[in-house]
Every structure is written in structure tokens, then in C-alpha cells.
Amino acid sequence: MRPSSMRWAGRLEAAKVAVARIPAGAAQLRGVRAGIAFADPAGTRLEAFHGPETTPVAFVPGRPISGFRTGPLGMGHVVLNVGSVEDLLWFYQNVLGFGLSDYILRPFKAYFFHVNPRHHSLAMIETGRSGIHHIMLELMSLDDVGQAYDIATTEPGRIATTLGRHTNDYMTSFYARTPNEFMVEYGWGGRSIDPKTWQPVEVTYGPSLWGHDRTWLPADQLAASRALRAKAAAEGQRQPVQVVEGNYEVGAGTCAWWDGVRRGQ
Numbered sequence: 001m002r003p004s005s006m007r008w009a010g011r012l013e014a015a016k017v018a019v020a021r022i023p024a025g026a027a028q029l030r031g032v033r034a035g036i037a038f039a040d041p042a043g044t045r046l047e048a049f050h051g052p053e054t055t056p057v058a059f060v061p062g063r064p065i066s067g068f069r070t071g072p073l074g075m076g077h078v079v080l081n082v083g084s085v086e087d088l089l090w091f092y093q094n095v096l097g098f099g100l101s102d103y104i105l106r107p108f109k110a111y112f113f114h115v116n117p118r119h120h121s122l123a124m125i126e127t128g129r130s131g132i133h134h135i136m137l138e139l140m141s142l143d144d145v146g147q148a149y150d151i152a153t154t155e156p157g158r159i160a161t162t163l164g165r166h167t168n169d170y171m172t173s174f175y176a177r178t179p180n181e182f183m184v185e186y187g188w189g190g191r192s193i194d195p196k197t198w199q200p201v202e203v204t205y206g207p208s209l210w211g212h213d214r215t216w217l218p219a220d221q222l223a224a225s226r227a228l229r230a231k232a233a234a235e236g237q238r239q240p241v242q243v244v245e246g247n248y249e250v251g252a253g254t255c256a257w258w259d260g261v262r263r264g265q
Contacts, residue, residue: 008048012038015095022047040091042082042130066141069190069244073116076136076185079123085111088124098122100200101193102168104207107217107224112168117192119169134175134183140247142172142188149186152176161185164211167232168203170239173212183216189242205232209239 009019022035033051040046059067070076082088089111092098098113101120108127112120125133139145145163152158152174160183161175173187206228214225238257241248 009036011095012036015091017091017095022049041088044080044130065144066139066247069138069140073118073138073192074121076138077118077121077123078135079110079125079133081127081129081131081133082124083126083128083130085109085124085126092122099195099198101198102200102203104168104203106204107206107221107228110207114193114195114198117195119191119193132182134185136171136173136185136187138171138190139186139188140244145173145186145188149174160214160216162211162213164208164213165239166207166212167205167209167237167239168207170242175212175214191242205229205237209237 012019017038019036019038022030022037024034027034027049030047030049031053032049035047035049037045037047061067068076092113093100098115098121101112101114103112104110108125110123110125113122115121127133149159149163158176159174160177163172163174165172168191170189170191171185171187172189173185175183175185177183206225208225208229209232210229212225212229214222217225240258240261
């Protein structure tokens with residue numbers, strides 16, 4: 001192992017977490033130089049690695065899209081089903097070093113964590129079971145998300161969560177069911193934060209400003225989710241669109257709402 005990998009292994013072992021080196025053949029299949037494997041207190045297998053393979057060949061998508069927002073922000077995010085968030089906080093925050101972004105207590109308990117300017121790279125939803133809830137991929141164009149949504153709606157049962165926008169990371173997205181027991185969130189316009197100054201808060205309007213009807217929720221939580229969205233609409237909850245250089249143009253005119261926000265009104 002390189003010294004950085006050894007430091008991680010030592011940190012985990014100090015927390016009484018068993019660590020195993022990933023065999024060279026398995027590391028080669030993953031496209032990394034070396035790595036270690038371990039599990040969180042709920043038994044979810046995790047891996048840490050260094051030396052990922054790179055290539056000068058440009059990514060070629062399977063259909064025309066603008067590309068994915070990755071780079072220093074990482075691939076996207078992963079959300080875990082967990083039995084108890086409280087049982088895992090110490091591990092992900094104190095041992096692995098994730099920072100708490102914010103949390104939701106209704107209509108279900110969910111905690112969100114960051115490791116870079118992406119609002120969250122990891123989240124946990126308290127569902128009473130273990131495993132991956134969903135992974136998120138962020139696109140560079142809103143049209144990519146809309147066109148993928150059109151494609152997904154042609155397959156009965158493929159849409160798990162309708163098109164909508166999140167309250168905390170401002171992502172416009174939808175969720176699709178996969179052949180396995182997890183979903184894929186396909187989104188655009190995620191929020192960036194400053195990890196050095198960020199202060200976590202409770203998000204009281206639920207997980208979404210609008211849309212995101214979650215067909216996978218139990219009936220009582222689905223009703224509560226719809227009520228929270230209605231409350232957000234009734235109280236005029238709005239958030240500015242998050243853009244990156246090159247994927248927007250400034251139109252003519254002014255926005256009275258945004259001008260008021262800037263004036264603190």
C-alpha cells in the first residue's frame with residue numbers, strides 16, 4: 001500500500017473496523033492502482049482506492065448528451081437505505097470525515113453529507129433496511145434530463161419518482177427504477193457549497209419544492225410528502241437556478257422576486 005492507503009487503514013483499524021486489501025487482480029478490474037475494502041457498522045461494503053486509470057480518449061455517450069458534471073465533484077452521489085441514521089453518524093463523520101450538509105425529519109428521516117463543494121455525495125434514508133437506495137448522475141444540460149425522462153416514460157413502471165426539484169441541493173431530476181433493487185436519479189442544476197463555512201440545518205419543507213411524486217413511499221408518507229409540497233407552494237418557496245459557465249444565457253428583463261431576495265426583502 002502507498003502511505004495514504006496505510007493511513008486510511010490505520011484510521012479504520014483504530015476505530016476497530018476490519019480492513020482488507022483489495023487483491024491486485026480485483027484492483028485491475030476496477031481500474032485502480034490499489035485499494036482497501038471494509039464495511040460500515042450496518043454491514044455495507046465500502047472501498048477506498050488510489051491511482052485511478054485515466055485516458056486521453058474523450059467519453060462517447062450512447063446517445064447525444066452534453067456530458068456529466070463530475071471532475072473535482074466526483075461521480076455524483078449515493079443514497080443508502082439504513083435502519084438507523086444515529087447508529088452510523090459516528091462512522092461516516094468521525095472516521096471517514098464526511099461533513100453534515102443538512103437533514104430532513106418529515107415525511108421520512110434523511111441525512112445528507114458532503115466531502116467537496118457538491119451539496120451531498122452521500123445521504124442516508126431511514127427505511128428500516130440496508131442497501132443502496134439510489135445513485136445520482138448530474139448532467140450539464142437540463143434538456144438531457146427532460147429527454148431522458150421522455151424515454152423513461154415509454155416503459156411502464158420505469159419512473160419511480162416524477163420530475164421535480166429538491167429543496168436542499170436544488171437539483172431538478174427524476175428517478176428511474178433499475179433491474180436491481182435501487183434507483184438512478186438523473187438530474188441537473190445541483191447546488192455548490194463551501195465546505196469550510198457550511199452550517200447544517202433542518203430542511204422543514206420536505207425533500208422537494210415541487211414534483212418528485214415518490215411512488216415507492218408508503219401511503220402515509222406519500223400523503224405527507226404531497227402536503228409538504230403544497231405548503232411550499234402556498235408559502236411561495238423559491239430558489240435561484242444553479243448554473244455553470246457555458247450552460248446558460250442571460251435573457252432580457254428583470255426578475256422582481258430575485259431583486260427582492262438580493263435586497264433581503
